Amino acid sequence: MSAVRDKVVDFVDVEAKLAARSLKWGVDPDRRPARETALGPGQAGVIPAWVAEHDLGPPPAVRDALRRLADLPDVGYTRRSKDVGPAFARWAEQRHGWCPDPGLIVPTSDVMQGIWACVAAFSGAGDGVILSPPMYPPFHELCVSTQRSELIWPLRRTRQGWVHDIDELASLLESHPHSRILLLCSPQNPTGRIYGLESLQRIVELADEHDLVIVSDEIHADLVFPGVRHHPLLSLPSAAGRTVSLCSPGKTFAVSGLRTAVAVFGSEEMLEGFRKVPAQLLGDVSRAGSEAAIVAWETGGEWLDSLLELLGGHRRRVGEIVSGFPDVGYHPPEATFLAWLDLSATALGADPAETLLRRARLRLFPGHEFGIGGEGHVRLNFGTSSALLEEILRRLSEALRG
Numbered sequence: 252m253s254a255v256r257d258k259v260v261d262f263v264d265v266e267a268k269l270a271a272r273s274l275k276w277g278v279d280p281d282r283r284p285a286r287e288t289a290l291g292p293g294q295a296g297v298i299p300a301w302v303a304e305h306d307l308g309p310p311p312a313v314r315d316a317l318r319r320l321a322d323l324p325d326v327g328y329t330r331r332s333k334d335v336g337p338a339f340a341r342w343a344e345q346r347h348g349w350c351p352d353p354g355l356i357v358p359t360s361d362v363m364q365g366i367w368a369c370v371a372a373f374s375g376a377g378d379g380v381i382l383s384p385p386m387y388p389p390f391h392e393l394c395v396s397t398q399r400s401e402l403i404w405p406l407r408r409t410r411q412g413w414v415h416d417i418d419e420l421a422s423l424l425e426s427h428p429h430s431r432i433l434l435l436c437s438p439q440n441p442t443g444r445i446y447g448l449e450s451l452q453r454i455v456e457l458a459d460e461h462d463l464v465i466v467s468d469e470i471h472a473d474l475v476f477p478g479v480r481h482h483p484l485l486s487l488p489s490a491a492g493r494t495v496s497l498c499s500p501g502k503t504f505a506v507s508g509l510r511t512a513v514a515v516f517g518s519e520e521m522l523e524g525f526r527k528v529p530a531q532l533l534g535d536v537s538r539a540g541s542e543a544a545i546v547a548w549e550t551g552g553e554w555l556d557s558l559l560e561l562l563g564g565h566r567r568r569v570g571e572i573v574s575g576f577p578d579v580g581y582h583p584p585e586a587t588f589l590a591w592l593d594l595s596a597t598a599l600g601a602d603p604a605e606t607l608l609r610r611a612r613l614r615l616f617p618g619h620e621f622g623i624g625g626e627g628h629v630r631l632n633f634g635t636s637s638a639l640l641e642e643i644l645r646r647l648s649e650a651l652r653g
């Protein structure tokens with residue numbers, strides 16, 4: 252039976268958020284001083300809608316688990332992380348009809364650690380790693396920091412939205428025989444695109460022909476809107492021998508600060524290959540992260556359903572407002588709580604995120620940081636309460652009207 256506590260609450264306590272010292276809500280030593288990002292009384296301050304983290308979690312059951320942990324008389328060494336893989340496998344089956352083998356799941360501190368470790372394990376210096384911009388900004392550091400060669404398979408914008416041209420991937424592979432790793436972001440950040448089954452099948456065929464390892468970042472997999480379906484790459488039997496998928500409770504349940512994710516391997520051989528990275532370099536996930544991930548995956552289904560319902564309404568609202576501005580380019584995301592807005596034809600200038608921060612006190616993620624195709628764009632996070640979203644959209648509209 253469902254209980255109120257199993258549903259998301261459409262409310263953001265701004266004061267509590269400001270006190271929580273999260274990156275999104277104000278503590279960012281690399282960028283602006285914290286006071287700049289403070290949303291003050293009467294919402295006079297800057298509203299943060301930049302980091303890809305929603306404001307609506309974590310679910311009560313996860314918070315209870317963390318409270319129980321704080322009350323334990325002993326938080327010494329533990330093997331609790333061994334339960335993370337099986338909990339994820341059950342979640343994957345219930346949520347996505349995908350049955351990963353719990354024995355082929357390795358907890359990692361986060362998705363990025365898993366990706367970097369896969370690049371270290373499955374490629375060597377100078378090997379080609381294929382990226383698909385516009386994409387999550389830290390991916391652009393991948394090849395520089397690992398001395399790999401960056402190959403670009405860009406997303407293309409069509410009238411229907413952002414798409415991958417698989418023929419372009421085929422040509423890229425023909426001309427770059429040293430390609431070794433294909434990094435997929437599925438669902439895609441920042442565009443919120445889902446990969447269709449047919450596209451994934453073709454990608455796997457090409458990976459077979461060119462002996463690629465596919466590293467599939469599926470961190471946004473649970474946040475899919477009605478009418479489309481996310482296909483976990485490893486649910487395709489043909490992908491098993493060459494795929495690692497990185498999954499996490501971070502985006503779904505807003506627990507990224509607890510640092511727990513999983514690397515899921517398609518075969519014993521792939522897992523064996525990953526073991527090249529010494530376990531001590533990876534470390535183990537924390538007790539708090541393990542508890543949060545396990546409880547979220549074991550109990551979070553209903554809460555997630557209600558979150559998706561709320562986010563679906565928010566997506567509709569963004570669409571309604573943006574459709575009033577013909578200069579704004581927008582394709583509603585199929586997944587994620589991110590709206591990728593092309594503001595290059597508006598009067599907001601070459602760096603619209605900067606203009607919006609100054610003029611509208613709205614902090615969005617600057618598109619140019621996502622690489623090729625991101626210029627003139629901003630990424631707006633609509634994963635917040637209805638009240639805050641209305642204020643975000645009001646400020647955006649006012650700035651667009653000039």
Ligand SMILES: Cc1ncc(COP(=O)(O)O)c(C=O)c1O
Nearest residue numbers: 303361362363387440468470512
């Ligand atoms: C596509 C994608 N991958 C990875 C990450 C980072 O995940 P983690 O904190 O688990 O490394 C993010 C965070 O925004 C993301 O959007």
